[in-house]
Amino acid sequence: METVIHVTGAGVVSAVGCGQGETLDALRRGRSGIAPVRYLRTEEKAFPVGEVKLSDAEMAARCGAPQDLSRTSLMGILALEEALAQAGLKDLAGVPLVGGTTVGGMDLTERIFPAYSPLHDCGASTDAIAAHFGGAPWATTLSTACSSAANAVIFGANLIRSGQAEIVAVGGSESLSDFHLHGFGSLMILDTAPCRPFDATRAGLNLGEGAAFLILESEASRKRRGAASLAVLSGFGNACDAFHQTASSENGEGAFLAMQKALKMAGLRPEDIDYVNAHGTGTPNNDASESAALRRVFGEQMPPVSSTKAFTGHTTSASGSIEAVFCLLALQEGFIPANLNCIMPYRGGDASCPAPTLKHILCNAFGFGGNDSSLLFSR
Amino acid sequence: MMRKVYVHARCELMPGDPEPDYRSLFSVMEARRMGRLLKRAVWTSAEALKAAGIVVPEAVVIGTDFGCIENSESFLKALKGLEDAPLRPTHFMQSTHNTIASLIAIRLGCHGYNATYSHRGRSFESALQDAATQIALGDIDNALVGWFDEMTPNLSESLLSQGIEPKEHALAVVLSANPEGALDILSF
Numbered sequence: 001m002e003t004v005i006h007v008t009g010a011g012v013v014s015a016v017g018c019g020q021g022e023t024l025d026a027l028r029r030g031r032s033g034i035a036p037v038r039y040l041r042t043e044e045k046a047f048p049v050g051e052v053k054l055s056d057a058e059m060a061a062r063c064g065a066p067q068d069l070s071r072t073s074l075m076g077i078l079a080l081e082e083a084l085a086q087a088g089l090k091d092l093a094g095v096p097l098v099g100g101t102t103v104g105g106m107d108l109t110e111r112i113f114p115a116y117s118p119l120h121d122c123g124a125s126t127d128a129i130a131a132h133f134g135g136a137p138w139a140t141t142l143s144t145a146c147s148s149a150a151n152a153v154i155f156g157a158n159l160i161r162s163g164q165a166e167i168v169a170v171g172g173s174e175s176l177s178d179f180h181l182h183g184f185g186s187l188m189i190l191d192t193a194p195c196r197p198f199d200a201t202r203a204g205l206n207l208g209e210g211a212a213f214l215i216l217e218s219e220a221s222r223k224r225r226g227a228a229s230l231a232v233l234s235g236f237g238n239a240c241d242a243f244h245q246t247a248s249s250e251n252g253e254g255a256f257l258a259m260q261k262a263l264k265m266a267g268l269r270p271e272d273i274d275y276v277n278a279h280g281t282g283t284p285n286n287d288a289s290e291s292a293a294l295r296r297v298f299g300e301q302m303p304p305v306s307s308t309k310a311f312t313g314h315t316t317s318a319s320g321s322i323e324a325v326f327c328l329l330a331l332q333e334g335f336i337p338a339n340l341n342c343i344m345p346y347r348g349g350d351a352s353c354p355a356p357t358l359k360h361i362l363c364n365a366f367g368f369g370g371n372d373s374s375l376l377f378s379r
Numbered sequence: 380m381m382r383k384v385y386v387h388a389r390c391e392l393m394p395g396d397p398e399p400d401y402r403s404l405f406s407v408m409e410a411r412r413m414g415r416l417l418k419r420a421v422w423t424s425a426e427a428l429k430a431a432g433i434v435v436p437e438a439v440v441i442g443t444d445f446g447c448i449e450n451s452e453s454f455l456k457a458l459k460g461l462e463d464a465p466l467r468p469t470h471f472m473q474s475t476h477n478t479i480a481s482l483i484a485i486r487l488g489c490h491g492y493n494a495t496y497s498h499r500g501r502s503f504e505s506a507l508q509d510a511a512t513q514i515a516l517g518d519i520d521n522a523l524v525g526w527f528d529e530m531t532p533n534l535s536e537s538l539l540s541q542g543i544e545p546k547e548h549a550l551a552v553v554l555s556a557n558p559e560g561a562l563d564i565l566s567f
Contacts, residue, residue, distance in 0.1 A: 102475055102476060102477075109455075110455065110458070110459070113452075113455045113456075113459055113461075113533075114452075114455075114456075114461065114533045115533070115536075115537065116533060116534060116536075116537035117537075118537065118540075118541050120537070121444075121445050121446070121497065121499060122446070122476065122497040122498060123444070123497060123498035123499035123501065123502070124499070126498060127499075138501075139498065139501075140496055140498045140501055140502075140505040141496060141497055141498040141505075142494060142495065142496060142497075143443075143446070143475075143476035143477060143495050143496065143497040144476075144477045144480075144493070144494055144495050145475050145476075145477050151494050155494070155509055158509070158512045158513060158516065158518075159512070161516060162381060162512045162515060162516055163381075164508075164512065178458065179451075179454065179455065179458060180471075182454075182458055182466055182471075183454065183466075183468075183471035183474070184471075185466075186466045186467065186468040186471050187468050187471065187472070188468075238492045238493065238494065239490055239491065239492070239493070240439070240480075240481070240484040240489060240490050240491065240492075240493035241490070242481075242484040242485050242487070242488055242489055242490050242493075243485065244485070245472050245473070245478060245481055245482065245485070246472050253490060254490065257490055367477065368472070368475055368477065368478075368481070369475070369477045369478060369480065369481025369482075369484075369493075370481060370484065370485070370493070371477055371480075371481065371493055371494070371495075
């Protein structure tokens with residue numbers, strides 16, 4: 001890419017912790033956050049979930065936000081607060097906000113339906129996050145199911161490449177809801193046991209929740225502000241599988257094209273990639289399709305591949321930015337997050353190991369409808 | 380350095396317009412599975428692409444202010460026991476905002492860039508900005524951009540109470556880097 005795009009701040013909230021410190025500790029120790037339902041208001045207790053271990057009231061108290069916000073907004077505020085602080089920003093003045101969500105305020109609406117919460121929709125969810133930080137010059141929201149946050153990163157990067165912005169806050173947030181727990185249940189893709197991405201016995205995903213935001217910044221802006229660069233977004237790709245509304249194609253066409261575009265944009269060859277943080281949901285279909293795509297990109301030279309979904313559950317719309325933060329931590333700290341629960345590797349995914357020379361990491365996020373995106377971070 | 384972006388075709392169905400003859404596009408079975416919003420989206424997209432002389436666009440970017448509300452409500456009604464109906468996976472699948480862009484891409488066999496924006500009154504503007512930015516950067520040469528919304532009594536009531544006018548949308552435009560035969564130039 002001709003324009004250098006720095007990541008100068010990151011913030012993350014997921015089942016394994018609040019903030020980069022707790023997250024790093026859990027990833028290093030192999031501590032999963034998947035457990036029986038504790039916070040979600042639901043009668044459906046058969047499926048383990050990756051909940052953020054804070055009630056709405058506890059989240060609101062932590063960040064000083066009103067308690068009646070959606071959980072999606074509360075988690076987004078916690079994550080963005082950390083990202084802004086790391087980037088040395090005190091608010092969103094001059095910083096457009098590009099969010100990603102699908103659930104939005106469904107957690108509020110499902111309690112009162114057939115009435116709607118005024119905070120129901122995706123835009124209201126992002127606007128509430130912006131309002132907490134004094135408002136952004138403008139905000140928008142990507143909603144491409146489970147790749148929403150990854151696509152928010154891509155749009156933000158294009159704003160910088162085209163000179164429409166020098167600095168942007170990008171990411172996504174998604175809370176668990178009874179609606180989408182039952183939705184995924186109706187598709188028969190939830191596992192009643194902890195998920196096992198890339199394992200031969202994998203039988204479905206566990207839903208999770210969380211949020212993560214990144215501050216993307218041009219070289220000129222970073223220098224002027226004296227902000228440190230955590231990593232560079234050296235490439236990205238978005239492609240459509242165009243196969244089925246919820247299933248992935250056998251040959252992983254969309255995933256293949258997304259990874260290939262990211263490599264091409266970065267001017268890198270497949271052998272330059274040191275680690276792939278896979279989408280790896282743990283469903284038989286996703287992992288088979290993604291494996292086919294990985295084989296098409298990397299052939300015999302497969303780099304270490306792992307899915308972190310067994311730590312967090314599938315954080316759906318937020319997964320793209322949450323796992324991007326995991327990749328930033330891996331790059332900075334020199335380790336590869338483990339592929340937990342993979343006892344019988346279906347394709348050799350297990351890769352818990354120190355890797356002090358990590359330079360280039362691909363991070364995949366795929367969504368229903370074949371919305372496949374891949375981000376490439378470099379040190 | 381940035382390229383200019385041109386509008387090449389525009390097809391819109393207004394809320395009161397009669398439903399077009401969908402028989403050229405869908406079989407009876409397909410039409411039955413699809414709600415009015417999806418049918419309008421596929422039809423306006425097909426018409427706009429035809430007018431622009433493009434078979435498969437390089438990107439599909441959709442804006443939807445509030446998403447696929449009818450299917451969300453059907454699933455919620457079953458979930459809350461407001462209707463004596465089972466939870467239907469089709470309602471869940473077609474409740475996600477990106478189901479429109481996904482369906483268009485599947486029907487066109489379009490493997491290019493695909494995205495959906497849902498941010499109230501800014502949704503279509505964002506979709507246009509995204510597509511136009513990529514054309515201006517030279518990443519793509521053309522894009523199908525749409526704006527699709529449906530309304531239900533419950534959502535309309537909620538929006539009115541917030542001072543927002545409930546509006547349905549069915550609009551498809553084709554953007555291109557090619558100035559020849561353009562209807563307009565896009566400033567963004």
